[in-house]
Amino acid sequence: MIRSKIEIHDKFSVIIDVTYDRISKSKKSKYTTLTYLFLPDSLNINGKTYPATKFYNDVRLFLKYDTPNYTLGEISRGERLLLKNLTKNTEIFIKNRTNQNFPLFKNQVKMFAATLSSLLRDETDTLIKRKKISNDEIIDFIEKINLIVSEFRAIVGMLKESSLKDTHMNVVFYADEHISNEIELQLMKLFNNIKNRKIETNSLEMIVGLIESEQKYKKQKNYVSPKDKNVNPEDLLYKRNRLKKYIESVFFLYQDIRKDGAMFEQTVLAFAAGLAMVFSTAVAFYYQQVYGNFTLPFFIALVVGYMLKDRIKGSVSQLFVSKSNSFFYDYKIKVTNALDNKIGLIKEKFSFVPLKILGPKVKKHRQKDMVIGISERSLNEQIIEYKKKVTIYPKKFGSDLSDENILGLTDITRLNFHRFIQYMDDPKKDYILVKKGEVYMKAANKVYNINIIQKYYTEDGIEFSRYRVIMNRNGIKRIEKVVLD
Structure with a gap:
């Protein structure tokens, strides 16, 4: 099974996020993905001006375990294994503080913080996307957060009383601070989105109260807090970013890249x-x-x-x-985990391809929602094919993390389009409007559409998805998902 999405990363980059599930515990899982980029010919991106070396300079590949399949409700009710495993491994480490137990304890703490942060982001986005949000839904969301955080901080308190070394305690403090930062960030995002909706006042007051409570908590614990007047905002954001990378590194995998x-x-x-x-x-x-x-x-x-x-x-x-x-492919990437066990192999290949060799379904999906009904020969586009062959080895998959809910490998591909703006026109163009006998000059955005079609070969069959990246010389404006038949 494959799950994919495309999002804006920054003004010139998009992220293609694809998760490949481990189908079996004994059999290799194999996937092939084809990503087609349809580029307007006016951008002057072709086999002569844009060789493979430039393409791979514009692509960054991150590989990680898929976040375990939990929900905030399950964690807050004590179901599944996340909090239980954390408590269990903490007690084991307190009793037996060996070098062998410390990595397991450290990974469990980081995994809990990273998973909780991911769930907070997901649930916040889910609430924001709803047309109507009830007062009870917001109260329920905040109560879940309070319950989970109180249980986690009880574990933090237990560790403080155990006279652990500072290097051991820092792992827990970093996780605690990161969780607090993520709660503050997601609640602020939720507040800004719903403050102008018809929401009961006490819901908004609860959100603001929890944000303020977290900021006071950080100041009390000597974490970097916006409440501290001596904190430089630049240092605050830098530390938050470093904490995020440190905590989420537990899921990221190692890559050994070689020419195929x-x-x-x-x-x-x-x-x-x-x-x-x-x-x-x-x-x-x-x-x-x-x-x-x-x-x-x-x-x-x-x-x-x-x-x-x-x-x-x-x-x-x-x-x-x-x-x-x-x-052969251009490169092959051996994917290994923290124990240096091989858990996967990815091969990647870049090329320009003519439209005539594409399959009929790819052509059909490209011509869907055309602004002007023209034949495929008249598209006048350059087509990049980025091919990946993914193999997941099941025996050692997830062996470095004590959670049986880790079932997938996530491939995060960041594509930078900055090179594409070189031949773009000015971002604003004038057009004429006649109104009541008067002639007006109006300005409109001059945009370019980069169409992305993805084709996935899985054990269940072939799947397609299509997105439209709309950008101009100032950067990416938005991404639109095109619904296919």
Whole structure:
């Protein structure tokens, strides 16, 4: 099973977030994804101006475990294993503070904080997207947060009384501060979204009260708090970002990136060198027999033979390598976890492709919702194909984290479109409006559409999705999801 979404990361970048589920505990799970970028020809992005090296400079790949499948309600009611595992591993570590138990304890603390933060973001977004939010829903959301945080901070208090080393306690303090920051951030986002809606006043007061309570708590615990007048806002944001990276690193995986088919390529180059050497040696033997040693014709034959040897070596190498590229990807990425266990393999390949080789469904999805009804030949677009082959190895999957709810591998691909703006027109263009006999000049945004179609091969069949990235010279304005048949 595959779950995917595309979001704006910053003004020039988008994030393609794809989660691949581990289908079986004994059988490898295999997926192939094809991402097509349809670029207007006016951007001058083609095989000549935009080679693979530039594309891979514009792409960043992050790999992580999919966040465990919990809900805030389950955690607040004490169901599932998240809080139970945290309490259990904390008690084990307090009794037996060995170097073997510390990584398990540290990962459990970070995993709880990272999962809770993710659930807070998800539930906040869910509430914001609703057309109507009831007072009871907001009260329920805040009560869940209070209940979970009180249980977690009870564990923090238990650890403080256990006389752990500062290095051990810091893990818990960092998680506590990060959770408080995330509560503050998500509640502020919720408040800003609903303050102009028809919501009962006590709901808004509860949100503000909890934000203020968290800020006071941070100041009391000597965490970086906006309540502290001596705190530089730049330092506050920097520390929050560092804490977020530290906590969420528990789910991120390691990548060993290598060129695909490197051994085969070196073998081909060696074969080409040997073939050229055979030719030059044969020429030398032949003319030695005909003209003898130390003669001018023999000397000339040797020079010509070595000249041809170099050309044969280069031509044969180029021919073989170019032909073999169709059998290999550009790069292969070995995915390993914190215990250095191999849990997956990803291969990736970039190329420009002509429209005629795309399948009929891809063409059909591209022509959906066209502003002007034109034939596919008239689209006049450059098409980038970014292909990935994903294999998940089940035996060691999640072996570094003590949570059986980790079932998927998430591939976060960040695409930077900054190179695409070079040939874009000015972001504003004038147009004429006639109204009541008067002529007016109006300005409108000059935008470009970059269409993205994704094609997934899974064990359940083929899936498609399509998005439209609307941008101009100032950056990305929005992303629209196109509903397919």
